Amino acid sequence: MSERAAVISGIGQSDVGRRLYRHPLDLTVDAALAAIEDAGLTREDIDGLATYPGNMDTPPGFSGAGVVELQDALRLNLDWYNGGLENPGQLGSVITACAAIASGYANHVLCFRTVWEASAQGDKGRASVTMGGGGRGGGFRAGGFMQWSLPFGAPSAANWIGMCAQRHFHEYGTTRQQLAQIALNARKNAALNPKAIYREPMTMDDYLNVRMITTPFCLYDCDVPADGSTAFVVSRADAAADFPQPPVHVEAIGCAIHGRPSWDQWDDMTTMALRDAAAMMWQRTDLTPADVDVAELYDGFSFITMAWLEALGFCKKGEGGPFIEGGQRIARDGEIPVNTHGGQLSAGRLHGYGFLHEACVQLRGEGGDRQVPGNPEVGVAAAGGGPLGGCLLLTRR
Amino acid sequence: MSDTDKPFRLLPRVDDTNEFFWTGGKDGELRFLRCQTCGYYVHPPSPICPIDLSKDLAPEAVSGRATVHTFTVNHQPWIPGYDPPYVIAIIEIEEQPDVRLMTNIVGCAPDDVYVGMPVEVSFDHHDDVWLPLFRPRSA
Numbered sequence: 001m002s003e004r005a006a007v008i009s010g011i012g013q014s015d016v017g018r019r020l021y022r023h024p025l026d027l028t029v030d031a032a033l034a035a036i037e038d039a040g041l042t043r044e045d046i047d048g049l050a051t052y053p054g055n056m057d058t059p060p061g062f063s064g065a066g067v068v069e070l071q072d073a074l075r076l077n078l079d080w081y082n083g084g085l086e087n088p089g090q091l092g093s094v095i096t097a098c099a100a101i102a103s104g105y106a107n108h109v110l111c112f113r114t115v116w117e118a119s120a121q122g123d124k125g126r127a128s129v130t131m132g133g134g135g136r137g138g139g140f141r142a143g144g145f146m147q148w149s150l151p152f153g154a155p156s157a158a159n160w161i162g163m164c165a166q167r168h169f170h171e172y173g174t175t176r177q178q179l180a181q182i183a184l185n186a187r188k189n190a191a192l193n194p195k196a197i198y199r200e201p202m203t204m205d206d207y208l209n210v211r212m213i214t215t216p217f218c219l220y221d222c223d224v225p226a227d228g229s230t231a232f233v234v235s236r237a238d239a240a241a242d243f244p245q246p247p248v249h250v251e252a253i254g255c256a257i258h259g260r261p262s263w264d265q266w267d268d269m270t271t272m273a274l275r276d277a278a279a280m281m282w283q284r285t286d287l288t289p290a291d292v293d294v295a296e297l298y299d300g301f302s303f304i305t306m307a308w309l310e311a312l313g314f315c316k317k318g319e320g321g322p323f324i325e326g327g328q329r330i331a332r333d334g335e336i337p338v339n340t341h342g343g344q345l346s347a348g349r350l351h352g353y354g355f356l357h358e359a360c361v362q363l364r365g366e367g368g369d370r371q372v373p374g375n376p377e378v379g380v381a382a383a384g385g386g387p388l389g390g391c392l393l394l395t396r397r
Numbered sequence: 398m399s400d401t402d403k404p405f406r407l408l409p410r411v412d413d414t415n416e417f418f419w420t421g422g423k424d425g426e427l428r429f430l431r432c433q434t435c436g437y438y439v440h441p442p443s444p445i446c447p448i449d450l451s452k453d454l455a456p457e458a459v460s461g462r463a464t465v466h467t468f469t470v471n472h473q474p475w476i477p478g479y480d481p482p483y484v485i486a487i488i489e490i491e492e493q494p495d496v497r498l499m500t501n502i503v504g505c506a507p508d509d510v511y512v513g514m515p516v517e518v519s520f521d522h523h524d525d526v527w528l529p530l531f532r533p534r535s536a
Contacts (some may be wrong), residue, residue, distance in 0.1 A: 150476075151409060153483055154471070213471075216469075269466075
């Protein structure tokens with residue numbers, strides 16, 4: 001059995017917004033119940049539960065609920081569950097659910113991811129959503145990986161991924177004007193997504209003139225903290241006839257990491273771990289990048305989307321800059337439509353799960369104003385950056 | 398400048414596994430664990446050499462010479478006391494380029510930093526920690 005034993009039978013999403021000030025478990029149950037209903041199931045049918053990153057208190061708003069809270073809130077009877085941060089990216093939890101289905105551990109696994117970083121941030125701005133930082137120590141000492149970054153004023157993945165982008169700029173001559181297309185494309189698509197957070201038009205001048213965060217990233221290269229929850233039901237493919245919606249089939253997954261699991265010691269900072277995850281995915285299918293109709297690629301920072309485009313073979317290594325230049329190729333009517341909901345840059349940081357949700361929406365033909373033309377049949381959803389990466393190839397068949 | 402005038406720095410938690418690294422600056426030395434059988438420098442500290450699986454590792458000083466592998470000019474005030482703009486870099490040490498450190502480049506304007514820039518270590522003392530920073534050197 002392989003991941004082709006699994007389908008995504010239901011999708012659900014809570015309200016999404018800035019500073020909703022709702023309890024994150026409340027958002028989670030909205031998404032979970034919507035996904036269960038969408039699959040034509042009831043909570044009695046759910047026998048598996050998976051999430052990323054699981055319950056954790058810091059950074060604030062990063063985890064909205066763990067397995068335990070949701071299981072207890074809905075009184076689920078589980079044969080299998082899994083929650084944790086040490087996964088191949090945020091979608092690693094869905095990939096793990098596919099494995100549980102293929103192994104016969106469960107029939108219907110509910111997967112979820114909840115964030116409330118916008119509310120947690122409150123009025124304190126971006127400094128409160130980093131991986132640490134804040135305050136005058138008060139005896140605080142950094143351990144683990146953070147001991148190598150925090151003392152040097154580098155608490156944020158913006159700094160670490162910014163350095164990956166800078167290395168790409170150095171090796172391949174990539175420019176900010178090229179990178180801008182990831183943000184501009186996202187905003188253009190967000191205008192057609194009623195749930196997107198930022199929908200007003202953005203121009204190249206807007207992008208080039210907004211304040212810098214950490215070179216080469218300006219504010220618009222960084223995703224928008226949001227509140228929201230997204231859920232999926234991953235089910236056995238052989239139960240597909242029972243579903244009210246045509247299920248989205250899992251064709252192949254990628255979760256490999258062959259280099260050092262580290263933000264700064266990774267061998268090639270221009271590829272990050274996405275290289276290995278993408279290569280594994282293509283090894284597990286007869287389909288090729290030319291078969292893909294829509295690509296939903298993580299954009300916690302704009303550069304990550306470009307790195308996924310290269311890793312997945314939509315263009316050659318190092319040629320991401322020229323590939324996205326002008327933005328036509330990645331537009332909704334381009335050769336490979338990218339981040340059709342607006343990505344995390346404009347639709348809001350639902351942290352990986354938003355990309356899989358949008359891939360399913362597009363393959364089901366439910367995109368409304370933002371639906372990619374031509375009835376897309378094959379989609380890819382990818383999430384993660386740095387030493388984290390996981391991707392899924394999906395089909396409508 | 399006395400210690401009390403120095404800008405606030407978040408410091409690492411010093412323990413038996415990393416003390417040689419964070420206190421090397423007391424003697425003006427940048428130290429890494431080195432495999433005593435094959436000579437490979439192991440960083441971050443680990444109980445085993447990843448090359449030959451020897452557990453015979455000991456801290457050794459390196460030259461302190463390094464090259465900027467990549468960098469970012471940080472403009473965001475993430476942490477009180479860290480006043481932007483400042484340069485965060487990942488350097489690779491001269492002895493073994495796959496040993497990298499995240500650090501700050503000091504002693505030059507942020508705009509003067511470039512990938513491939515030759516740098517050398519310069520320690521910044523806070524409490525029981527000597528942070529290894531890097532400044533330009535002639536190649």
